[in-house]
Amino acid sequence: MKKLLTTAVSLMFLAVVTLGVANAQQTTAGTGDRKFDIQLKKLNEEAKADPEGFIRRLSEKHNIPEQEIREAKQKHGLDDADIYMATALARRTNRRVGDVAADYKQNQGQGWGVMAQRMGIKPGSPEFKQMKADAKGHAGHMKAMAKNKKKMHEQQMKQEEKEAKKGKDDQGKGQGQGKGKKK
DSSP states (O other), X not given: OHHHHHHHHHHHHHHHHHHHHHHHHTSOOOOSXXXXXXXXXXXXXXXXXXXXXXXXXXXXXXXXXXXXXXXXXXXXXXXXXXXXXXXXXXXXXXXXXHHHHHHHHHTGGGHHHHHHHHTTOOTTSHXXXXXXXXXXXXXXXHHHHHHHHHHHHHHXXXXXXXXXXXXXXXXXXXXXXXXXXXX
């Protein structure tokens, strides 16, 4: 009985560790800059609230067609922070987003910091610092947009509730007027 219990516990532990490793591998690879990595994580979280707005903003900010960004994201299975990095690097190195994304996927274990360095953007350089600042601004913008969208949705719901209540009140008044007066 003890052997069976020990084996079951061991298998469960192994399954949990395996799932943890699998999930860790699906997150954005680091840049080598802790603060930049935090900004990319925030960007990933905020972009989930408005994926289309995220792509649209990336396109506008980096002057790259939305379709090119979408295709690279889908073809290479990138999360939002990864597609941000691919787009930012593509713009700064005059490459196509799909080419940067493909190169990243081939060398994913190396991370974005190594990718940027191979493309001529050194950590700590003005270009790298600008990408970091842009990521922070992008995450802040997405957060503000999500907050605004939520506020507008709440206002719309309140307006609809008012209209529904008014409609019920008007309907009740109309029914009450027809009763009691007969000639």
